[in-house]
Amino acid sequence: MAKVTTRLNVAPVPPDEIFALNHAFGIDTHPQKVSLGVGVYRTDDGKPWPLPVVQKAEKELEAASDAFRHEYTAIEGDAPFLPMARDLMFGFEGKPSEEEAKARIATVQTVAGTGANHLGALFLAHHMKPRTVWLSNPSWANHMTIWELAGIPRKTYPYYHASTRAFDFDGMMSSLENDAEEGDVVLLHACAHNPTGLDPNKEQWIAIAELCERKKLFPFFDSAYQGFASGSVEEDAWAVRYFFTAKPDMEMCVAQSFSKNFGLYGDRVGAFHYVTNRASSSLRDVVVNNLCHLIRGEFSMGPRAGTAIVKKVLSDEALVKEWHADLKVMSSRIRSMREALYAELVRLQTPGTWEHIVQQNGMFSYTGLTLKQVYALKDQYHIYLLKSGRASISGLSKKNVAYVAQAIDDVVRNVN
Ligand SMILES: Cc1ncc(COP(=O)(O)O)c(C=O)c1O
Structure with missing residues:
Protein backbone atom coordinates (compact mmCIF):
# COMPACT_ATOMS: atom_id res chain seq x y z
CA MET A 1 0.00 0.00 0.00
CA ALA A 2 1.31 3.44 -0.91
CA LYS A 3 2.38 5.55 2.06
CA VAL A 4 -0.17 8.31 2.82
CA THR A 5 1.53 11.68 3.05
CA THR A 6 0.44 15.25 3.52
CA ARG A 7 1.39 18.39 1.70
CA LEU A 8 0.83 20.40 4.86
CA ASN A 9 3.81 22.00 6.51
CA VAL A 10 2.58 22.94 9.97
CA ALA A 11 4.35 23.28 13.28
CA PRO A 12 2.56 24.04 16.55
CA VAL A 13 2.26 27.70 17.49
CA PRO A 14 2.11 28.65 21.17
CA PRO A 15 -1.47 28.88 22.47
CA ASP A 16 -2.80 32.37 23.17
CA GLU A 17 -1.74 33.04 26.74
CA ILE A 18 -4.90 34.87 27.81
CA PHE A 19 -7.34 32.30 26.47
CA ALA A 20 -5.23 29.40 27.81
CA LEU A 21 -5.18 31.04 31.25
CA ASN A 22 -8.92 31.56 31.12
CA HIS A 23 -9.38 27.89 30.36
CA ALA A 24 -7.14 26.86 33.27
CA PHE A 25 -9.15 29.14 35.55
CA GLY A 26 -12.42 27.64 34.29
CA ILE A 27 -11.45 24.11 35.24
CA ASP A 28 -9.89 25.06 38.60
CA THR A 29 -12.30 23.93 41.33
CA HIS A 30 -10.71 25.82 44.23
CA PRO A 31 -13.42 27.86 46.03
CA GLN A 32 -11.23 30.97 46.39
CA LYS A 33 -9.88 31.07 42.83
CA VAL A 34 -9.52 34.57 41.33
CA SER A 35 -9.23 35.44 37.64
CA LEU A 36 -7.05 38.48 36.98
CA GLY A 37 -6.23 37.34 33.44
CA VAL A 38 -8.66 38.17 30.67
CA GLY A 39 -9.59 41.84 30.17
CA VAL A 40 -13.33 41.75 30.67
CA TYR A 41 -15.45 43.72 33.12
CA ARG A 42 -16.83 41.87 36.11
CA THR A 43 -19.21 42.95 38.90
CA ASP A 44 -18.30 42.81 42.57
CA ASP A 45 -19.83 39.30 42.50
CA GLY A 46 -17.41 38.29 39.74
CA LYS A 47 -20.20 38.13 37.15
CA PRO A 48 -20.43 39.63 33.66
CA TRP A 49 -22.42 42.89 33.54
CA PRO A 50 -24.60 43.33 30.48
CA LEU A 51 -24.89 47.13 30.56
CA PRO A 52 -28.39 48.30 31.62
CA VAL A 53 -28.48 50.63 28.61
CA VAL A 54 -27.60 47.71 26.32
CA GLN A 55 -30.41 45.62 27.83
CA LYS A 56 -32.85 48.47 27.27
CA ALA A 57 -31.76 48.87 23.65
CA GLU A 58 -32.06 45.10 23.13
CA LYS A 59 -35.66 45.14 24.39
CA GLU A 60 -36.57 48.02 22.10
CA LEU A 61 -34.99 46.29 19.14
CA GLU A 62 -36.80 43.08 19.91
CA ALA A 63 -40.11 44.90 20.18
CA ALA A 64 -39.50 46.65 16.86
CA SER A 65 -38.92 43.26 15.23
CA ASP A 66 -37.43 44.84 12.10
CA ALA A 67 -37.85 42.41 9.20
CA PHE A 68 -34.45 43.50 7.84
CA ARG A 69 -32.54 42.73 11.03
CA HIS A 70 -30.87 39.60 9.62
CA GLU A 71 -30.23 40.93 6.13
CA ASP A 316 -30.95 58.61 21.36
CA GLU A 317 -29.82 61.41 23.68
CA ALA A 318 -31.44 59.86 26.75
CA LEU A 319 -29.77 56.51 26.08
CA VAL A 320 -26.42 58.20 25.52
CA LYS A 321 -26.76 59.72 29.00
CA GLU A 322 -27.52 56.30 30.44
CA TRP A 323 -24.54 54.83 28.62
CA HIS A 324 -22.28 57.51 30.10
CA ALA A 325 -23.62 56.62 33.56
CA ASP A 326 -22.88 52.93 32.91
CA LEU A 327 -19.33 53.83 31.87
CA LYS A 328 -18.93 55.67 35.17
CA VAL A 329 -20.14 52.60 37.08
CA MET A 330 -17.49 50.41 35.43
CA SER A 331 -14.59 52.85 35.60
CA SER A 332 -15.37 53.83 39.22
CA ARG A 333 -15.53 50.23 40.40
CA ILE A 334 -12.17 49.53 38.81
CA ARG A 335 -10.70 52.65 40.39
CA SER A 336 -12.05 51.70 43.80
CA MET A 337 -10.56 48.20 43.47
CA ARG A 338 -7.16 49.72 42.65
CA GLU A 339 -7.45 51.79 45.81
CA ALA A 340 -8.57 48.81 47.90
CA LEU A 341 -5.68 46.63 46.72
CA TYR A 342 -3.19 49.42 47.33
CA ALA A 343 -4.59 50.09 50.83
CA GLU A 344 -4.34 46.40 51.76
CA LEU A 345 -0.72 46.14 50.54
CA VAL A 346 0.19 49.25 52.54
CA ARG A 347 -1.60 47.88 55.61
CA LEU A 348 0.33 44.60 55.29
CA GLN A 349 3.56 46.58 54.78
CA THR A 350 4.29 44.44 51.75
CA PRO A 351 7.92 45.08 50.74
CA GLY A 352 8.30 47.38 47.71
CA THR A 353 6.34 50.37 46.45
CA TRP A 354 2.76 49.97 45.27
CA GLU A 355 1.66 53.50 44.31
CA HIS A 356 1.76 52.45 40.65
CA ILE A 357 -1.38 50.39 41.24
CA VAL A 358 -3.39 53.57 41.85
CA GLN A 359 -1.46 55.66 39.35
CA GLN A 360 -2.13 53.34 36.40
CA ASN A 361 -5.24 53.73 34.33
CA GLY A 362 -7.93 51.48 32.85
CA MET A 363 -8.53 47.76 33.13
CA PHE A 364 -4.96 46.59 33.77
CA SER A 365 -2.21 46.93 36.28
CA TYR A 366 1.35 46.01 35.49
CA THR A 367 2.06 44.80 39.01
CA GLY A 368 5.82 44.35 38.77
CA LEU A 369 5.51 40.78 40.13
CA THR A 370 8.12 38.38 38.75
CA LEU A 371 7.38 35.26 36.70
CA LYS A 372 8.09 33.01 39.70
CA GLN A 373 5.75 35.09 41.85
CA VAL A 374 3.04 34.88 39.17
CA TYR A 375 3.41 31.08 39.09
CA ALA A 376 3.33 30.91 42.90
CA LEU A 377 0.11 32.94 42.97
CA LYS A 378 -1.46 30.44 40.59
CA ASP A 379 -0.10 27.27 42.18
CA GLN A 380 -0.49 28.20 45.83
CA TYR A 381 -3.42 30.65 45.82
CA HIS A 382 -5.34 29.90 42.59
CA ILE A 383 -4.94 33.52 41.50
CA TYR A 384 -4.46 33.83 37.74
CA LEU A 385 -2.57 36.66 36.04
CA LEU A 386 -0.39 36.98 32.96
CA LYS A 387 3.26 35.93 33.03
CA SER A 388 4.28 39.56 32.55
CA GLY A 389 2.65 40.37 35.90
CA ARG A 390 -0.32 42.08 34.22
CA ALA A 391 -3.43 41.85 36.37
CA SER A 392 -6.93 42.65 35.19
CA ILE A 393 -8.22 44.78 38.05
CA SER A 394 -11.84 44.04 37.17
CA GLY A 395 -11.34 40.52 38.62
CA LEU A 396 -10.94 42.05 42.09
CA SER A 397 -13.91 42.47 44.39
CA LYS A 398 -14.63 43.58 47.96
CA LYS A 399 -14.77 39.89 48.82
CA ASN A 400 -11.45 38.78 47.35
CA VAL A 401 -9.20 41.85 47.53
CA ALA A 402 -7.89 41.05 51.04
CA TYR A 403 -7.17 37.46 49.95
CA VAL A 404 -5.32 38.66 46.84
CA ALA A 405 -3.31 41.24 48.80
CA GLN A 406 -2.36 38.64 51.40
CA ALA A 407 -1.24 36.27 48.64
CA ILE A 408 0.83 39.00 46.95
CA ASP A 409 2.37 39.86 50.31
CA ASP A 410 3.33 36.23 50.81
CA VAL A 411 4.90 35.71 47.38
CA VAL A 412 6.74 39.05 47.49
CA ARG A 413 8.28 38.07 50.84
CA ASN A 414 9.01 34.45 50.01
CA VAL A 415 9.44 33.94 46.26
CA ASN A 416 12.21 35.63 44.30
C1 LIG B 1 -5.12 47.20 23.12
C2 LIG B 1 -6.26 46.40 22.59
N1 LIG B 1 -6.58 46.54 21.29
C3 LIG B 1 -7.59 45.87 20.75
C4 LIG B 1 -8.34 45.01 21.50
C5 LIG B 1 -9.41 44.27 20.73
O1 LIG B 1 -10.58 44.08 21.31
P1 LIG B 1 -11.80 43.42 20.53
O2 LIG B 1 -11.31 42.75 19.32
O3 LIG B 1 -12.39 42.48 21.50
O4 LIG B 1 -12.69 44.59 20.21
C6 LIG B 1 -8.05 44.80 22.84
C7 LIG B 1 -8.78 43.84 23.66
O5 LIG B 1 -8.34 43.30 24.65
C8 LIG B 1 -6.98 45.54 23.41
O6 LIG B 1 -6.66 45.44 24.69
Missing part, protein backbone atom coordinates in the same frame (compact mmCIF):
# COMPACT_ATOMS: atom_id res chain seq x y z
CA TYR A 72 -26.82 41.62 4.62
CA THR A 73 -25.49 45.14 5.13
CA ALA A 74 -23.34 47.06 2.65
CA ILE A 75 -19.73 45.86 2.44
CA GLU A 76 -18.50 48.96 4.30
CA GLY A 77 -20.96 48.15 7.07
CA ASP A 78 -24.21 49.47 8.49
CA ALA A 79 -24.58 52.92 6.87
CA PRO A 80 -26.02 54.92 9.84
CA PHE A 81 -23.57 53.27 12.27
CA LEU A 82 -20.50 54.54 10.40
CA PRO A 83 -20.89 58.31 11.06
CA MET A 84 -21.93 57.57 14.65
CA ALA A 85 -18.75 55.59 15.28
CA ARG A 86 -16.69 58.31 13.58
CA ASP A 87 -18.28 61.14 15.58
CA LEU A 88 -17.81 59.27 18.86
CA MET A 89 -14.11 58.88 18.09
CA PHE A 90 -13.35 62.28 16.58
CA GLY A 91 -15.84 64.36 18.54
CA PHE A 92 -17.90 66.18 15.94
CA GLU A 93 -20.83 68.13 17.29
CA GLY A 94 -22.77 68.73 14.08
CA LYS A 95 -21.41 72.22 13.26
CA PRO A 96 -21.44 72.96 9.47
CA SER A 97 -17.79 74.07 9.69
CA GLU A 98 -16.88 70.50 10.52
CA GLU A 99 -17.79 69.15 7.09
CA GLU A 100 -14.29 69.71 5.71
CA ALA A 101 -12.75 67.78 8.60
CA LYS A 102 -15.23 64.92 8.23
CA ALA A 103 -14.39 64.68 4.55
CA ARG A 104 -10.89 63.52 5.54
CA ILE A 105 -12.14 60.36 7.27
CA ALA A 106 -12.80 57.05 5.50
CA THR A 107 -14.77 54.77 7.85
CA VAL A 108 -15.72 51.11 7.52
CA GLN A 109 -17.21 48.61 9.94
CA THR A 110 -14.93 45.83 11.20
CA VAL A 111 -15.00 42.66 13.27
CA ALA A 112 -14.44 44.53 16.57
CA GLY A 113 -11.13 46.11 17.55
CA THR A 114 -9.01 43.12 16.54
CA GLY A 115 -10.57 43.19 13.08
CA ALA A 116 -9.96 46.94 12.83
CA ASN A 117 -6.30 46.49 13.73
CA HIS A 118 -6.01 43.67 11.23
CA LEU A 119 -7.81 45.45 8.41
CA GLY A 120 -5.68 48.56 9.00
CA ALA A 121 -2.46 46.53 8.96
CA LEU A 122 -3.52 44.74 5.79
CA PHE A 123 -4.55 47.96 4.08
CA LEU A 124 -1.24 49.65 4.90
CA ALA A 125 0.70 46.53 3.87
CA HIS A 126 -0.98 46.66 0.46
CA HIS A 127 -1.11 50.38 -0.15
CA MET A 128 1.65 52.02 1.87
CA LYS A 129 4.17 49.22 2.25
CA PRO A 130 5.82 50.58 5.40
CA ARG A 131 9.35 49.32 6.04
CA THR A 132 8.66 48.93 9.75
CA VAL A 133 5.87 49.09 12.30
CA TRP A 134 6.93 50.33 15.76
CA LEU A 135 5.12 48.73 18.68
CA SER A 136 5.49 49.76 22.31
CA ASN A 137 7.51 47.42 24.51
CA PRO A 138 5.42 45.92 25.99
CA SER A 139 2.18 46.00 24.00
CA TRP A 140 -1.01 43.98 23.58
CA ALA A 141 0.45 40.62 22.45
CA ASN A 142 -1.97 40.40 19.53
CA HIS A 143 -0.38 43.47 17.91
CA MET A 144 2.68 41.32 17.20
CA THR A 145 0.55 38.58 15.64
CA ILE A 146 -1.53 40.97 13.56
CA TRP A 147 1.48 42.75 12.05
CA GLU A 148 3.39 39.51 11.60
CA LEU A 149 0.46 38.13 9.58
CA ALA A 150 0.37 41.34 7.55
CA GLY A 151 4.03 40.71 6.67
CA ILE A 152 5.39 44.00 8.03
CA PRO A 153 8.70 43.88 9.97
CA ARG A 154 8.18 44.83 13.62
CA LYS A 155 10.41 46.83 15.94
CA THR A 156 9.68 48.05 19.44
CA TYR A 157 10.14 51.37 21.20
CA PRO A 158 10.73 51.50 24.98
CA TYR A 159 7.55 52.24 26.91
CA TYR A 160 7.93 50.97 30.44
CA HIS A 161 10.58 51.83 32.98
CA ALA A 162 10.81 48.72 35.14
CA SER A 163 12.70 50.27 38.05
CA THR A 164 10.33 53.24 38.45
CA ARG A 165 7.28 51.38 37.11
CA ALA A 166 6.53 54.49 35.07
CA PHE A 167 5.97 55.42 31.42
CA ASP A 168 9.37 55.75 29.71
CA PHE A 169 8.63 58.89 27.71
CA ASP A 170 12.28 59.76 27.12
CA GLY A 171 13.07 56.23 25.98
CA MET A 172 10.17 56.23 23.54
CA MET A 173 11.04 59.63 22.11
CA SER A 174 14.73 58.97 21.65
CA SER A 175 14.14 55.58 20.08
CA LEU A 176 11.66 56.99 17.55
CA GLU A 177 13.81 60.08 17.00
CA ASN A 178 16.99 58.11 16.30
CA ASP A 179 15.80 54.89 14.73
CA ALA A 180 12.41 55.40 13.03
CA GLU A 181 12.45 56.36 9.37
CA GLU A 182 10.10 58.32 7.17
CA GLY A 183 7.01 56.26 6.35
CA ASP A 184 7.30 53.93 9.34
CA VAL A 185 4.08 53.16 11.23
CA VAL A 186 3.95 53.93 14.96
CA LEU A 187 1.31 52.04 16.88
CA LEU A 188 -0.14 54.11 19.75
CA HIS A 189 -2.70 53.07 22.38
CA ALA A 190 -5.28 55.87 22.46
CA CYS A 191 -5.85 55.42 26.22
CA ALA A 192 -5.51 52.81 28.97
CA HIS A 193 -2.35 51.29 27.54
CA ASN A 194 -2.52 47.50 27.56
CA PRO A 195 -0.71 45.98 29.48
CA THR A 196 0.92 48.74 31.55
CA GLY A 197 -2.05 51.02 32.33
CA LEU A 198 0.34 53.96 31.74
CA ASP A 199 -0.59 56.69 29.27
CA PRO A 200 1.31 59.76 28.08
CA ASN A 201 0.02 63.01 29.59
CA LYS A 202 -1.30 65.75 27.26
CA GLU A 203 2.03 67.53 26.97
CA GLN A 204 3.69 64.25 26.06
CA TRP A 205 1.01 63.46 23.47
CA ILE A 206 1.64 66.88 21.91
CA ALA A 207 5.36 66.09 21.70
CA ILE A 208 4.63 62.65 20.18
CA ALA A 209 2.39 64.28 17.54
CA GLU A 210 5.12 66.81 16.75
CA LEU A 211 7.70 64.07 16.37
CA CYS A 212 5.43 62.03 14.07
CA GLU A 213 4.77 65.08 11.92
CA ARG A 214 8.40 66.18 11.73
CA LYS A 215 9.77 62.71 10.99
CA LYS A 216 6.84 61.83 8.69
CA LEU A 217 5.87 58.78 10.71
CA PHE A 218 2.39 57.32 10.34
CA PRO A 219 0.41 57.19 13.64
CA PHE A 220 -1.83 54.13 13.98
CA PHE A 221 -4.10 54.53 17.01
CA ASP A 222 -5.65 51.55 18.72
CA SER A 223 -8.68 52.72 20.70
CA ALA A 224 -10.08 49.80 22.70
CA TYR A 225 -11.13 51.55 25.92
CA GLN A 226 -12.82 54.86 25.04
CA GLY A 227 -14.96 55.88 28.02
CA PHE A 228 -14.01 52.78 29.93
CA ALA A 229 -10.69 54.15 31.17
CA SER A 230 -11.65 57.48 32.73
CA GLY A 231 -15.44 57.26 32.54
CA SER A 232 -15.40 60.10 29.96
CA VAL A 233 -15.55 59.40 26.21
CA GLU A 234 -14.06 62.86 25.55
CA GLU A 235 -11.12 62.48 27.89
CA ASP A 236 -10.23 59.03 26.55
CA ALA A 237 -10.34 60.29 22.94
CA TRP A 238 -8.16 63.33 23.66
CA ALA A 239 -5.01 62.07 21.95
CA VAL A 240 -6.79 60.93 18.77
CA ARG A 241 -8.72 64.20 18.55
CA TYR A 242 -5.58 66.26 19.16
CA PHE A 243 -3.62 64.52 16.38
CA PHE A 244 -6.60 64.89 14.06
CA THR A 245 -7.28 68.59 14.61
CA ALA A 246 -3.80 69.93 15.38
CA LYS A 247 -2.01 68.07 12.59
CA PRO A 248 -4.28 68.27 9.53
CA ASP A 249 -1.33 67.71 7.18
CA MET A 250 -0.62 64.33 8.70
CA GLU A 251 -2.24 61.07 7.67
CA MET A 252 -3.17 58.60 10.41
CA CYS A 253 -5.65 55.87 11.23
CA VAL A 254 -7.70 54.58 14.15
CA ALA A 255 -8.87 51.06 15.07
CA GLN A 256 -11.98 51.47 17.21
CA SER A 257 -13.48 48.79 19.44
CA PHE A 258 -16.89 48.76 21.15
CA SER A 259 -16.18 45.56 23.08
CA LYS A 260 -15.27 47.03 26.47
CA ASN A 261 -17.18 50.31 26.50
CA PHE A 262 -20.50 48.65 25.57
CA GLY A 263 -19.74 45.27 27.15
CA LEU A 264 -20.32 43.71 23.72
CA TYR A 265 -17.30 41.41 23.78
CA GLY A 266 -18.72 38.52 21.76
CA ASP A 267 -20.76 40.70 19.40
CA ARG A 268 -17.64 41.95 17.59
CA VAL A 269 -18.50 45.61 17.00
CA GLY A 270 -15.79 47.89 15.63
CA ALA A 271 -14.74 50.40 13.03
CA PHE A 272 -11.61 51.38 11.14
CA HIS A 273 -10.99 55.01 10.25
CA TYR A 274 -8.36 56.07 7.74
CA VAL A 275 -7.68 59.80 7.99
CA THR A 276 -6.30 61.49 4.89
CA ASN A 277 -4.36 64.74 5.19
CA ARG A 278 -6.32 67.87 4.29
CA ALA A 279 -4.73 68.09 0.84
CA SER A 280 -5.81 64.54 -0.07
CA SER A 281 -9.39 64.29 1.16
CA SER A 282 -10.42 63.62 -2.45
CA LEU A 283 -8.86 60.18 -1.86
CA ARG A 284 -11.36 59.30 0.83
CA ASP A 285 -13.81 57.45 -1.42
CA VAL A 286 -11.09 55.44 -3.12
CA VAL A 287 -9.73 54.50 0.31
CA VAL A 288 -13.19 53.23 1.33
CA ASN A 289 -13.42 51.44 -1.98
CA ASN A 290 -10.09 49.64 -1.39
CA LEU A 291 -10.99 48.81 2.21
CA CYS A 292 -14.21 47.28 0.86
CA HIS A 293 -12.17 45.17 -1.53
CA LEU A 294 -10.23 43.70 1.41
CA ILE A 295 -13.39 43.29 3.51
CA ARG A 296 -15.23 41.49 0.71
CA GLY A 297 -12.40 39.01 0.28
CA GLU A 298 -12.12 38.32 3.99
CA PHE A 299 -15.53 38.48 5.66
CA SER A 300 -17.86 40.30 3.25
CA MET A 301 -19.17 42.67 5.96
CA GLY A 302 -19.17 43.20 9.70
CA PRO A 303 -21.88 41.59 11.84
CA ARG A 304 -25.22 43.31 12.38
CA ALA A 305 -26.63 42.51 15.83
CA GLY A 306 -24.19 44.32 18.11
CA THR A 307 -23.99 47.27 15.73
CA ALA A 308 -27.77 47.65 15.96
CA ILE A 309 -27.46 48.00 19.75
CA VAL A 310 -24.70 50.61 19.55
CA LYS A 311 -26.65 52.50 16.90
CA LYS A 312 -29.80 52.47 19.02
CA VAL A 313 -27.93 53.92 22.00
CA LEU A 314 -25.91 56.52 20.11
CA SER A 315 -28.94 57.83 18.22
